[in-house]
Amino acid sequence: MTIYDISEKAGVSIATVSRVLNGSDRVSDRTRQKVLDIIQQCGYTPNAFARGLGLNTMKTIGIMCADSSDLYLAKAVYYIEQELRAYGYDSLLCCTGYELESKSASMDLLLTKKVDGVILAGSNFVYEREPDNRYIAEAAARIPVMLLNAAFDAPNVYSVMSDDCKSVYEATMQMRSSGTEDILYFYNADSYSGKRKLSGFLAAMEEAPAASGPLTEFYHGSHEDIHAMIGHLKAVHDRGVAFHGVIAADDNLALAAVKYAAEMGYRIPQEFSVIGYNNSMLAICCQPELTSIDNRLETLCQHLIATLLGVLEGKEMPKRTVFSGELVQRGTTRPELTRTE
Amino acid sequence: MTIYDISEKAGVSIATVSRVLNGSDRVSDRTRQKVLDIIQQCGYTPNAFARGLGLNTMKTIGIMCADSSDLYLAKAVYYIEQELRAYGYDSLLCCTGYELESKSASMDLLLTKKVDGVILAGSNFVYEREPDNRYIAEAAARIPVMLLNAAFDAPNVYSVMSDDCKSVYEATMQMRSSGTEDILYFYNADSYSGKRKLSGFLAAMEEAPAASGPLTEFYHGSHEDIHAMIGHLKAVHDRGVAFHGVIAADDNLALAAVKYAAEMGYRIPQEFSVIGYNNSMLAICCQPELTSIDNRLETLCQHLIATLLGVLEGKEMPKRTVFSGELVQRGTTRPELTRTE
DNA sequence: GTGAAAGCGCTAACAG
DNA sequence: CTGTTAGCGCTTTCAC
Numbered sequence A, B: 001m002t003i004y005d006i007s008e009k010a011g012v013s014i015a016t017v018s019r020v021l022n023g024s025d026r027v028s029d030r031t032r033q034k035v036l037d038i039i040q041q042c043g044y045t046p047n048a049f050a051r052g053l054g055l056n057t058m059k060t061i062g063i064m065c066a067d068s069s070d071l072y073l074a075k076a077v078y079y080i081e082q083e084l085r086a087y088g089y090d091s092l093l094c095c096t097g098y099e100l101e102s103k104s105a106s107m108d109l110l111l112t113k114k115v116d117g118v119i120l121a122g123s124n125f126v127y128e129r130e131p132d133n134r135y136i137a138e139a140a141a142r143i144p145v146m147l148l149n150a151a152f153d154a155p156n157v158y159s160v161m162s163d164d165c166k167s168v169y170e171a172t173m174q175m176r177s178s179g180t181e182d183i184l185y186f187y188n189a190d191s192y193s194g195k196r197k198l199s200g201f202l203a204a205m206e207e208a209p210a211a212s213g214p215l216t217e218f219y220h221g222s223h224e225d226i227h228a229m230i231g232h233l234k235a236v237h238d239r240g241v242a243f244h245g246v247i248a249a250d251d252n253l254a255l256a257a258v259k260y261a262a263e264m265g266y267r268i269p270q271e272f273s274v275i276g277y278n279n280s281m282l283a284i285c286c287q288p289e290l291t292s293i294d295n296r297l298e299t300l301c302q303h304l305i306a307t308l309l310g311v312l313e314g315k316e317m318p319k320r321t322v323f324s325g326e327l328v329q330r331g332t333t334r335p336e337l338t339r340t341e
Numbered sequence C: 001g002t003g004a005a006a007g008c009g010c011t012a013a014c015a016g
Numbered sequence D: 001c002t003g004t005t006a007g008c009g010c011t012t013t014c015a016c
Helices: A004-008 A016-020 A031-043 A050-056 A071-086 A100-112 A132-141 A164-177 A192-206 A225-240 A251-264 A283-285 A295-312 B003-008 B014-021 B029-042 B048-055 B071-086 B100-114 B128-140 B164-177 B192-206 B227-239 B251-264 B281-285 B298-313
Strands: A061-063 A089-095 A117-121 A145-148 A157-162 A183-187 A215-218 A245-248 A274-278 A291-294 A320-323 A326-328 B062-063 B090-095 B117-121 B146-149 B157-162 B181-189 B215-218 B245-248 B273-275 B291-294 B320-323 B326-328
Touching: A004 A016, A004 A031, A004 A251, A004 B029, A016 A031, A016 B062, A031 A117, A050 B048, A050 B281, A061 A100, A071 A089, A071 A117, A071 A274, A071 A295, A071 B090, A089 A100, A089 B071, A100 A117, A100 A132, A117 A295, A117 B227, A132 A157, A145 A295, A157 A164, A157 A295, A157 B273, A164 A183, A164 A192, A164 A245, A164 A274, A164 A291, A164 A295, A183 A192, A183 A225, A183 A251, A192 A215, A192 A283, A215 A225, A225 A251, A225 B281, A251 A274, A251 A283, A283 B227, A295 A320, B003 B029, B014 B029, B029 B164, B062 B071, B062 B100, B071 B090, B071 B117, B071 B298, B090 B100, B100 B117, B100 B128, B117 B273, B117 B298, B128 B146, B128 B157, B146 B298, B157 B164, B164 B181, B164 B245, B164 B291, B181 B192, B181 B251, B192 B215, B215 B227, B227 B251, B245 B251, B251 B273, B251 B281, B298 B320
Parallel strands: A061 A089, A061 A117, A117 A145, A145 A157, A157 A320, A183 A215, A183 A245, A245 A274, A274 A291, B062 B090, B062 B117, B117 B146, B146 B157, B157 B320, B181 B215, B181 B245, B245 B273, B273 B291
Antiparallel strands: A089 B090, A291 A326, B291 B326
């Protein structure tokens, strides 16, 4: 069933059918209705490939993420997909893994498929070494590239993110002012946002610095291996490092810290405090429930799509947008001490 | 940059360029190399839309799932995407929500986009009332439809699933033989697989039935609202129903049961047992760690894709494949009592 | 308001 | 081995 069949049955030319299909107003109501009826009764749908070939777009956006089964990225993908669909765009999902090589290859694939734009969900796509980001700049030479929770300055690249640095800074300050000074920063990524979070922690620890320097630990195992994370913290403890608070770069790490504290016999939050990041479902699954930083993922995603659509329409859009996070207080932190001087 | 430009620069016809592009062996090595060089140096990529129009396929599979941010579905989507990509297929993701209306609409959308096949991830796509499944049968009239964890018998519809009934039956039997008889089955979906799980529970409770009938509770709130689930269990308790074991239809519900038990002051597993379903990350996040049924999602997904690819190649494939689940023992259940008669 | 016709870029049958 | 050519189904000028 093609546009020709319809035009024939309706006794009009294919141009007219095309016009009603595309809602042109240069068609008489009578003709339009006739064509519409035929289309309806034949159950005809235009061939998307032919349309794509002519218009040079199939209204499809590529979504790249390292691992869509990651709790946080899964949420991001979901919000992005929903938002895109609301505006008539489809989502081509591409789970790239964490290696540069495969990210670059995935990008090429998406370009080959002629998506209208590409979204890199997660800060792991931006590297420290400039040449490692070339795949982004090159893609941006052809289609707009949107970065979620990362920043990279290049033409046609747009970044939307949460102010991770400030969020962690504030979280750290609050933990300190609740009486915990020996805080361990526990993280697992030195990505763009990973670095920002760390710097927030360090900045907070430098205000009236304690005798010993700030404590930081990098965990480099699987994102889901809670046992390995607990083991890591135990090893730190066994090394003789004392800490009674953990600020974690994500809720998984934080949950591991809570389990670690429980195993060590600390009472939470009286003797041990924990703050996570992402305010994911894990925060509520945790026992006691986790205090966590909410980075307003849904808002970020909505804004990201709005920006992308603007760019696609040829509008001038902000290259970088930053939202503030919010500390959601739950059971793993104490209230701040009110100072009496 | 088109195939014409390349053919011109290489001094050959477009047919020849097309041949080297598609790896035909009816090209002399010299010509092939020359063309390849030009292609390389021009950075030419074939236009996927034109290709799609000619071949009537863009090697794309639609993945429908109610909510890709759901822990379990996210994993499924991930495995499916990885597997598809390995075979050169792209994934068009479509989060449909849980209403029939929108599922049907999403299906139409994917058909319009001319995907080569569609995968329905999750048992919620198959309804009890036959007419509600018409959207599946109609889609299957045009492209193969794959069901993950559901079954529906119609031409060109293929089902791959876990034997939920047996898994729950065995889990229930094991909990009973560990000494807990007042078991509550806690579930939140009366989908195909939901029903199968329930029937497994009921079957197990009918073997040497207890005085009071089997306990079942349907929770109809959000998948992520642990508090509401706990509240539900408390309400059951307050109603005067006594239960010291919970078998849950997913790990979220099970985790809520563990929290409920903790709040009620039961010692786990001595006085209260819990078994979850999916063996998701939550099982390890839980305190104590959750005994859970693993339904081998990765295996299911691999098999699903293998079947789909077979169908696309025109091979005869099994309409229904069933795998066995496995009970993963952790901290919320006691070992079975060894019987001494 | 409507129709004719020229692409869009590629594949594949056919001819040489 | 290589070239010619006819589609694939739709959009969009340009006439009328």
